[in-house]
């Protein structure tokens with residue numbers, strides 16, 4: 001497996017807070033890498049640096065060997081890096097299908113030519129995308145009427161419409177009802193694996209991490225304090241005490 005994204009010695013401080021204090025990480029092609037860690041550890045900051053939304057004060061990030069620092073977020077998306085947000089960024093007054101079609105249109109650079117559903121090719125691709133995500137039944141619901149699981153999947157479907165090679169997801173299951181969570185996770189994992197997309201995701205639910213992650217990176221105060229397969233990292237007593245205990249008070253199933 002080759003390295004897709006490589007971060008070297010990233011540094012970023014906000015006043016006295018070190019959000020990145022020497023981050024070194026290689027993301028391998030086609031892996032699912034979970035980022036866990038306590039609140040304020042710098043997990044979202046890493047995603048923001050990788051997508052061009054924040055610029056580190058020192059260090060480098062390369063994608064397929066090319067430096068991405070200094071590039072605008074849009075240019076980074078065009079290189080093949082997409083992201084989804086903790087709070088889905090949907091067009092709330094539009095339907096799920098319209099949202100998906102707008103994402104397809106945006107990829108094709110015709111976003112300003114509104115009403116993308118009028119373009120048969122955009123509509124067909126949007127419908128096919130929703131089918132892959134199991135969202136066909138929700139196609140004509142307005143985005144502001146969706147439950148959180150459907151909203152998250154729609155947001156991720158829109159990111160996948162960009163045809164990324166790397167997808168960064170900030171808490172893909174936050175706010176999703178416990179009863180829906182595993183179905184959402186299984187769906188997104190299946191679609192991403194089928195499409196050959198590499199995934200980096202921030203996650204607080206250790207059952208989700210244990211279920212889909214190939215590797216887990218543990219963040220602590222701007223540093224990576226543990227990195228390895230979930231069965232090893234989630235069973236580490238220090239990680240259990242400092243990270244899992246703080247967040248959930250429970251031992252994840254994988255470590256039980």
Ligand SMILES: Nc1ncnc2c1ncn2[C@@H]1O[C@H](COP(=O)(O)OP(=O)(O)OP(=O)(O)O)[C@@H](O)[C@H]1O
Nearest residue numbers: 014017018019037038039040041042043044045046
């Ligand atoms: N734009 C900013 N301006 C000032 N401080 C910031 C900014 N972004 C992040 N920080 C600070 O940097 C630290 C790391 O924040 P970050 O959001 O990356 O943490 P996190 O691990 O994602 O936390 P959470 O799990 O709560 O989302 C925090 O102390 C945060 O307050």
